[in-house]
Amino acid sequence: MSLLFDRQLDAIAADDLEALMTQYHDDATVIRLDRVASGPEEIRAFFADYLALRPVVEEVTAVRETTDTILYRATMTIGGNRVTAFGTLVLRDGKIWRQTAAALPQQ
Template identity: 65%
Template sequence: MTAQDVFDRQLAAIAAGDLDALLAQYHPEAVVVRFDRVASGPAEVRGLFAAYLEAKPQVDEVVSVRTSDDVIFYQARMTVGGNRVETYGTLVLRDGLIWRQTAAARPLA
């Protein structure tokens, strides 16, 4: 499995609104860092993504994605909770799962 495969599965889980599929992507020791919140471990990561999926995120366009063996860096345009945003983030993999994630979004004009 490649980093691109992980990214593609991530997009598919978000598109489907499938919390279980999304969480299956994450390492048990995962940490997700955003400007508004840090989620560590399975319970906090579940809470973060449950709230995220409630906002009905839709990936409108993947602007750029770069991968190495264990790092994914992406830029995408999305609609989240009815608002258009540009998102940026990094996914660091361990054992084929997302171990560390950073994510940020800014409103699109």
């Protein structure tokens, strides 16, 4: 896995909002089905809310990378719910420029 992806996982595990923010390009957008956050202020609020749910990455079950894109699947617990999470990180200038994320409850 890339160093950027490892840092992302470490920041989530450490509940470290400031470390997460260093990962994002100034022109970043994070897209989920229930919410879109663009720019540093919205992304900060987005991740403050996300970290309040105490996400735990239990296992990264698949990762595929190219020079500027990371696609992943992980088993997580978010807000006490076990889910399979899917996402994409698109990079620009070595930082996350676009991110998509979705989670499906585990059966």
